[in-house]
Structures are given as structure tokens and as C-alpha cells.
Amino acid sequence: MLKVLSCSSTPLSYFLQPKACLELQRDGIQMHAVAGRYTKISARELEHVNKYPNAEVISLGIGDTTQPIPDLIASAMSDYARSLSTPEGYKGYGDEQGNKALRKAIAQTCYRDLAVKDTEVFVSDGSQCDISRVQMLLGSNVTIAVQDPSFPAYIDSSVIMGQAGDFQYNSGKYRNIEYMKCGPPNHFFPDLSNTLRTDIIFFCSPNNPTGHAASREQLEQLVEFAKQNGSIIVYDSAYAAYITDESPRSIYEIPGAREVAIEVSSFSKSAGFTGVRLGWTVVPEELLYSNGFPVGHDFNRIICTCFNGASNIAQAGGLACLSPEGVRAMFSVVDYYKENAQILLDTFASLGLKTHGGVNAPYVWVHFPGERSWDVFNEILGKTNIITVPGSGFGPGGEEFIRVTAFGNRETILEASTRLKSLFP
């Protein structure tokens, strides 16, 4: 054991162990770790399988892609990898910000007509990683707001950075975080007139877990709110490819957003790159600190210091994704998952349950009024051998809900549908 290791500079921590992580360790109730780890769910699954060794468990839990990467995209990566063994094809360090052709393709394909410049696009190894880098940029002295429920990485990274304050067991909330409740009563959009001003607003649309894509009017309100408060929106558009209706696919569709918003996005859920790891972040030139200094310059320093670029093989795949054929191929996979989502929506509807999401997102958010989400989880697992995600893992506003994912094979989804129908006949 280390002898001293005391942090004399702060009376708050009498040993080196970061307070942030202590928080996480203590946190036996909340399942903030839901997105990447599903620790508690895995434990429950393991327990279940040990008890029923012959159970054929179906997972509608973690939002992990299952369908093969379209051939032309996988081939681009395969060819690139092979070329690395040749003198002509070998490449060492690339630009930390991503290769120029890919940055250009992202700007032109994902932000067509939105005036996003190549130089405003920073290629990354995925949006979860970029969220942490944004947190590192912001430091521990900022205040944040999150949708409730929301993807847990915003809060998890905030806790690690020391922004969150104490966890309050009564409310299931961290003291310093502003939870913006988003549920059916407010059309999944926060009541901004009752929302505290914070430095940063994390906003995910289409939302994970609710599947709600914010409307243009809602996003206009959000941008206006950020402007009035001098806040930065960190807009997570990882599921934008799933938008079916006229909801904006990017925050930059909203006039004025370039002055207040960073956008974080990903190839994970559109191209099936969850394991390949590729994403990006846009920091517009007009986004300035209050002294007029561009936020993008600082983000560039973070990227150059704390990151050394995404794998060049993954970037070759990203470039293939954004070719006209690649885009078509990606969307055919997205359509497959959306058909899965429709099957799940129909299933729950036939059971008389109220659902949300599933149209603009690969997640269906199912309401069980008056029930605890862990109880619902346990009941479904016990009776159908299906893993879901209890809504409370996404924040206290997720109570009474479960999230089911459409990222499955069709047969699995159909089998799940059959089992669910038998559960609630």
C-alpha cells in the first residue's frame, strides 16, 4: 500500500483516490454505467442463466449493432490494411484531427447545405470518447444540464471530472447537475422556463433511450435558451441516420446554432462501426468563449495532446461509408433495423402498451405506468428470457419505462415478439 499519497492541496480528498471514482464506487443503486458496461444487467443475466442453464436468452439490452458491415465498406478497410504492408501504401501518423479527405466528406455529406467547414470537423474514435474529451476541455468548474432520461456517459464523465457534486440517494440525482425531465407530458422536451442556467447543456437527439427526435421548434427553443444564457450545447446526433420524419438531423439546421453548439456524432450506429470505432465532433468557428477566443482552438489542443487520431484503417472505412454507394449501403442496414423497430412497436401496441421512439431511432421506449423499471426488467427476463434495459438506468426520469433495442437479427426480433406476446396475452 502506498504510504503517503496525500493530496495536501485540497482538504476534500485526504488521499489520492479521485473523489469522482469514489462516487462511482458508492453508487450501488443508480446504474449510470449502463451504456458501455451494463454491469448490473450482466450480473442479473448471469444469475438467470446459472439458475436456468437451458434458457435461450435473447438480448434486447445493449444497443450493439449485429448486422455485417456492407461489403464495399469492409473491403475498403481490408484493402487499406493490406496496403500498409507495402512501401507505397504504408502510412504512419496521420493528422490528429483526421485525414483531410474524410473531414471534407463528413462536412459535405453529413452537413450538406449547412456550411460546416472541413476544418471544423474533428474525426474521432467514437462519440463516447469525444464526450470525455469535451469534458476535459471544459474542466471541473463548469455546470451541466442533461436530459432526464439520457445516455449515461454525460453524467458519468461529469462525475469523473468532478463537476457533479454529491450523489443524492433520495432523488437519484447528483447535486450539481441540472436534470431536464423529458417525458410524454412535455413531448420529451424540457420545460426551459423551469430549467436552471448551466454552462453546458448535453442534448441527444434522437434521444437515447427514449427514441424521441426533437422537432425543429423544440431545437429553436433550445438554441435560443442557450444564447440567452451564454451556454454551450453539446449536441449528440449519433442516431441521426434513423430520422424518418422532418426532424432536424443536425443542430446546425437551426439558425444561430453555430454560435452555441458543438455536435458529436458517430459511424457506430449507421455503419455498424461499434467495434471499428469512428466518430467525429464539429466545433464551429462562431463558437466563442466570452472573451472572444474560439472554442475550436482549444478543442484542437485537446485532440492533439490527448488523442493521436482515429485508426487510419477505420478512417478508410469512414471514407467508403460516405461515397454515394456507401451511403446507400449504410441506409439499407439502417432500414433493416428500423423494420425491426416497427415489429417491436407493433408487438407492444398489440399488448396495449404505450410506446415511444422506434420511428426516428433504433430504440423503443415502453411505458409501464406505476411500475418500477427494474421490476419490469425482472419480470420480462424471468418469464421470457429476454434482456431489456430498465429505464431508471438512464436517470430517475426513466422510471416506469424499459428500453428495447432494434439492433438485432430479424429472427431474434421475431422470436422476442412471439415471447412478449405470450407474456402479456
Place this chain on the structure above:
Amino acid sequence: MLKVLSCSSTPLSYFLQPKACLELQRDGIQMHAVAGRYTKISARELEHVNKYPNAEVISLGIGDTTQPIPDLIASAMSDYARSLSTPEGYKGYGDEQGNKALRKAIAQTCYRDLAVKDTEVFVSDGSQCDISRVQMLLGSNVTIAVQDPSFPAYIDSSVIMGQAGDFQYNSGKYRNIEYMKCGPPNHFFPDLSNTLRTDIIFFCSPNNPTGHAASREQLEQLVEFAKQNGSIIVYDSAYAAYITDESPRSIYEIPGAREVAIEVSSFSKSAGFTGVRLGWTVVPEELLYSNGFPVGHDFNRIICTCFNGASNIAQAGGLACLSPEGVRAMFSVVDYYKENAQILLDTFASLGLKTHGGVNAPYVWVHFPGERSWDVFNEILGKTNIITVPGSGFGPGGEEFIRVTAFGNRETILEASTRLKSLFP
């Protein structure tokens, strides 16, 4: 421009812009960004090329690999990428800590007989990225020590985390960082009797830029020093594959190191993965905070929250690297670079210049007593069209030195040798 965005919780920063990055912006003299960015060097190169458009510039600057990846390793990645387009071969999210087979291979191949467990190995996208994650784990309230000179990422990330304190122009040092001078007079090992106690000691061996591999006796002193002070050593062994003599290849060769040291390492310089991005960090179970809590548990939380695993394609390459044939293939490339280093050593020796490194590292550290390293850089560039790295970019202790890299094609190295000999006939 954002209207308010003030950080009311701290009087030090009257707007949101992180102090850390302000520091970096102000930092016009020091070239801390040397390793990944080489901004100032690039600017000088550009200026030179604009002035002499016909100059055939040779770079012995950035430590970037140039030789193709051995075929069996590139093929493993290529095959893996192609298999992602098949139902059988497709993989989504992997374990954030890395795939089990690779963790096992690293433990067994890179730490043979050193009792490193698979579960203590965290696979990453490179050691520079892991250094930042270690910094995120530690937070802003720790004190750090670095070798002077050293790889700039330790200080850069420390500045961003807010550990460094003010930059002092007189000394070229950050106020709160302990600079452990390592030069020829002390055999490139700090005088520990005059070293302040810090929470963290960054130690790179073989060192970038000096090329010095610490001896067993030196590392025994370092481990003992850390034990006595309750400090954690963050040991960077990214260049371990270059060790020719009996110097330890891992800090864990030193008894007691498991209680005080994290080891950060990489496939970049051994397998030519600078662009592919793959590395790892070892956090031994015996490494505990002063309250007995394992540091590895917290690091695991950082990995799961701020990282989503290295690209699975890169991991397939890492696994191929560690097969018996892969190891042989890697070392044949390492040997090639070491032959380059010998050519450079001989070149400078023939000019009567004192050199260090080059035997256990791909870098040669050349001494120009009494001269400023930027003057030497400018003179060499002006007269031979060769880019080097001024030693002062690695800290004030690098003054009077330049670093040259052996990561080149043989013809380039030979041409550089010819030009250098003509410069100092």
C-alpha cells in the same frame, strides 16, 4: 459570442475558457507540442521550403515510423476487416479493456515471467492517449515530476488538467511541476536526493528524446524512492523493443514495482502502428491508494466511461504481432531502424560530436555544447535541408542538444549522413 458563460465557482477564470488551454496559448516560447504536432518545426520547414522551393528536405524530426507493416500482421488486419462483412465474422462492441486473447498475449509475451495478469492489462489506442486517461484518473489535485528532457505529452496533459501551475518564462518551467534533470553528468538519471516528493512520477525508458535506457540499478533507486514517498510511477516503455543491452524492458523487472508503478506501452514503434493506433497500460493489483483501494478499479472505470475499446481491426493486428512469427517480423523492422541509428551515431561520431542514445532507442541525442538548440536546428536546416528536433522542445534540460530519429528509409538516412558530413567536414 457567448454572453455570460462565467465560472462563478472560481475567481481565477473569469470566463469559461479553461486556464490550461490559456496557458498553452500563451506559451509562445516552449514547444511542448513537439511530439504530436511539431507546429513550430512545421512552420520553420514551410518557411524554408517557400524560400528554397527546390530544396529536397529530409526529415529526421518527428518520430514517425516509415517501414511497411510485416505482411502477416497487415494480413491479419485485412482478413479481420473483410470478415466484418460476413454474418459469422461481424463483431460489434468489444470489451472496453480489450479482447481477452490480446490481453493474455500481451501479459504472456511482453511480460513473460513477470507475473502480469491478463486482467491487469488494458488495451488502448496508444500510449499518448493512455497518458491522458491516467491524468483524468488522477485529477487536478496531484503533483507530478517529469524527466527533463522528456516526451512533452506528460507536461501538456498536466497543463490541461490544471496540475501544472503558471508557466515561468525565466526558467522555461511550470511552477508546480518537478523537473528531474537527466543529462550526461548524472548518467541521464535524476539526483533523487534533490528531487521533491510528488504524487506522480512520469518516467520514460528508453527515454524519448535522449534514447537512454535506465539501468537496473537506476530503476531500483526509482522504485525505492516512489515507495518511500508514496508516489505512483507512470512508466512509459513505448520504446522497450529497442533495448539491446541488459537494461530492463519493463519496470516490473524491478522487485516491488508492482506496488508503485503503472506501465504504459505501445505497438506504435515496434510494429509500425503509429497510424493504426494500438497500445496498452498495465495497472497491477498491488497498486493501491493509501486507503487500500485498488487503483486498477478506478482505471477500469475511466476506460469504461471515457473509452470504448481500441478498434477491433487494430486489435486483430496486435494479436498477430504477438504470435512467434509476428514477434520475429516486428523485431526485423526494429533491427532495421537500429541499423539506421548506428549509421547516424557513426556519422556524428565522425564529426567529433558527442552522442547519446541510438543503441537502446531509435533516437540519437546529439550534444552541441554551448549552443542553443534552435540555432543548431536552423543551421542544419539551412545548410543541409535536414529537419531535426531542437532539444529545448523537450524541456529546458534539452538545451544544447538536438534529437534525430532513425525512423527513416535507409537511403534517406544515408543521404542525411552524407549531407551532415559535408556540413561539419
